[in-house]
Amino acid sequence: MTNHRSRLCHIVIDVDDLDRGVTFWSAALDATEEPLAEQSRHIYRRLRLPDSDIRILLHATNDQKVSKERIHVDLETDDIEAEVQRLEMLGATRWDYQHERDHDFWVLRDPWGNEFCVLHVEFPELLSRRPTWPSDQS
Incomplete structure (x- = not known):
């Protein structure tokens, strides 16, 4: 095994409307949206928190919520x-x-x-x- 580094970079939240997700979570957390590659914007949006290097990653999905979250x-x-x-x-x-x-x-x-x-x-x-x-x- 080689020497390497790792760290928590995202907390991922599923949403069915990315624009509404950005609006809600940006206001809830005082976060700002960071640019993503255009080919990713239809599936993901990334938010930078004002006091952390961990990002919130919003993930577009139409899957129905069926039980309690594990994260x-x-x-x-x-x-x-x-x-x-x-x-x-x-x-x-x-x-x-x-x-x-x-x-x-x-x-x-x-x-x-x-x-x-x-x-x-x-x-x-x-x-x-x-x-x-x-x-x-x-």
Whole structure:
């Protein structure tokens, strides 16, 4: 085996409408779309997060969601209810409120039914680097 390097580069999210996926996830994560080769844009769109070198890769599919995801995105926040309401305004829906091991969090679904979680702060030093969201995004 030769010496090599590897790292996590994408978190992939299935959507059936790439333009709507870019709109929703860009607003939800304060991400910006990165250019992709034209021959790939009908299947993929890539988003750059403001505070990470990991990218979100949106993947176009018409496959129906049939069960729980095995990989999902967690968003941390200092105000769960305010963040859930902001995401609902973008098109997310509340799915399940959880209380596990002394942690409260919401499981939401994006407009395609993909589950993701909104948690209390896990990494305060990283969250403190992010700007605050406006209290009224209407």
